Amino acid sequence: MGLFLSCYENRLDTKGRISVPAAFRSSLNNENFAGVVLFRSFTHNCIEGLSMSRMEKMAGATDQMGIFDTELDDLSAMLFADARPLSFDVTGRIVIPEDLLKHANIKDSALFVGRGNSFQIWNPADFERTQKASLNNLKKIRPSLKISN
Amino acid sequence: MGLFLSCYENRLDTKGRISVPAAFRSSLNNENFAGVVLFRSFTHNCIEGLSMSRMEKMAGATDQMGIFDTELDDLSAMLFADARPLSFDVTGRIVIPEDLLKHANIKDSALFVGRGNSFQIWNPADFERTQKASLNNLKKIRPSLKISN
DNA sequence: CAAAAAACCATAAAATACCATAATTTGATT
DNA sequence: AATCAAATTATGGTATTTTATGGTTTTTTG
Numbered sequence: 001m002g003l004f005l006s007c008y009e010n011r012l013d014t015k016g017r018i019s020v021p022a023a024f025r026s027s028l029n030n031e032n033f034a035g036v037v038l039f040r041s042f043t044h045n046c047i048e049g050l051s052m053s054r055m056e057k058m059a060g061a062t063d064q065m066g067i068f069d070t071e072l073d074d075l076s077a078m079l080f081a082d083a084r085p086l087s088f089d090v091t092g093r094i095v096i097p098e099d100l101l102k103h104a105n106i107k108d109s110a111l112f113v114g115r116g117n118s119f120q121i122w123n124p125a126d127f128e129r130t131q132k133a134s135l136n137n138l139k140k141i142r143p144s145l146k147i148s149n
Numbered sequence: 150m151g152l153f154l155s156c157y158e159n160r161l162d163t164k165g166r167i168s169v170p171a172a173f174r175s176s177l178n179n180e181n182f183a184g185v186v187l188f189r190s191f192t193h194n195c196i197e198g199l200s201m202s203r204m205e206k207m208a209g210a211t212d213q214m215g216i217f218d219t220e221l222d223d224l225s226a227m228l229f230a231d232a233r234p235l236s237f238d239v240t241g242r243i244v245i246p247e248d249l250l251k252h253a254n255i256k257d258s259a260l261f262v263g264r265g266n267s268f269q270i271w272n273p274a275d276f277e278r279t280q281k282a283s284l285n286n287l288k289k290i291r292p293s294l295k296i297s298n
Numbered sequence: 299c300a301a302a303a304a305a306c307c308a309t310a311a312a313a314t315a316c317c318a319t320a321a322t323t324t325g326a327t328t
Numbered sequence: 329a330a331t332c333a334a335a336t337t338a339t340g341g342t343a344t345t346t347t348a349t350g351g352t353t354t355t356t357t358g
Contacts, residue, residue, distance in 0.1 A: 056152060071286075074286045075287060077280060081156050082156075083155060
């Protein structure tokens with residue numbers, strides 16, 4: 001799978017359709033499902049986006065745990081119940097459900113934000129604010145990200 | 150098999166028929182059995198739903214355990230005896246048996262809840278309550294679901 | 299035969315496919 | 329580096345299909 005990189009701001013039309021950035025779409029080129037999976041972020045007022053194959057990996061991971069695992073129960077309750085599979089139309093647009101838009105405070109325009117193996121969709125102004133805060137945190141804590149080859 | 154994702158609320162008609170959401174039906178497209186298998190949840194007041202092929206996998210899994218395993222005995226007593234195969238009518242509806250409806254406290258309308266490789270059917274109000282509790286648990290324990298690539 | 303179950307038919311609303319155009323990017327050529 | 333042509337992308341509107349739901353008729357079954 002290609003990575004989701006960079007940011008792209010697009011507009012919603014009157015029917016709620018919005019183009020998924022071409023760069024993101026081409027990251028999903030060899031997926032079986034021609035679309036994305038969206039759900040409300042647990043931690044921010046934004047929408048999380050994944051490929052279907054990544055979602056399937058999660059389902060596989062839950063199978064490893066037993067059927068009476070309550071922690072799994074809570075997690076999969078949230079994750080799969082909230083996940084919305086949305087397929088592209090011919091021109092690469094999706095319709096983001098109302099409740100997701102509301103959660104992210106998105107009205108007429110939305111910012112697609114690359115996150116590597118996933119992406120997020122933000123209200124543009126909200127993102128800018130949050131991003132500034134993130135940068136300040138980073139300057140303080142200087143985290144280390146280990147990379148194994 | 151496609152995943153069961155998102156939630157869909159549908160109504161029961163006077164004859165007890167209810168549409169299985171189109172999205173769920175298309176997850177079952179290349180199944181031999183055109184329908185679903187339902188049984189009472191062990192852990193919640195809701196109905197569990199599976200594809201027939203997944204039911205067969207469970208039968209396979211029980212084979213791995215010994216024939217004299219009493220735990221297996223209890224499990225398969227519940228699971229297989231309680232399981233109801235229900236086939237779709239032409240428009241994708243099923244009739245949920247009375248005792249299942251009663252167990253889930255479902256009257257005029259039911260919520261189909263995606264769970265990845267399975268799904269559940271809930272009384273809409275009950276689900277909302279339970280879901281809130283799950284979210285609170287998650288925020289406390291912050292579970293990690295590791296995904297290997 | 300009577301009751302229950304299954305097949306059949308119909309329809310409004312919602313979702314999706316389709317077609318058209320404007321804006322942008324790319325790439326080729328000077 | 330600048331310009332123009334071609335291709336891609338984003339966006340807008342319309343037509344068609346799908347879906348959920350209701351009712352009726354036929355078939356099965358006890």
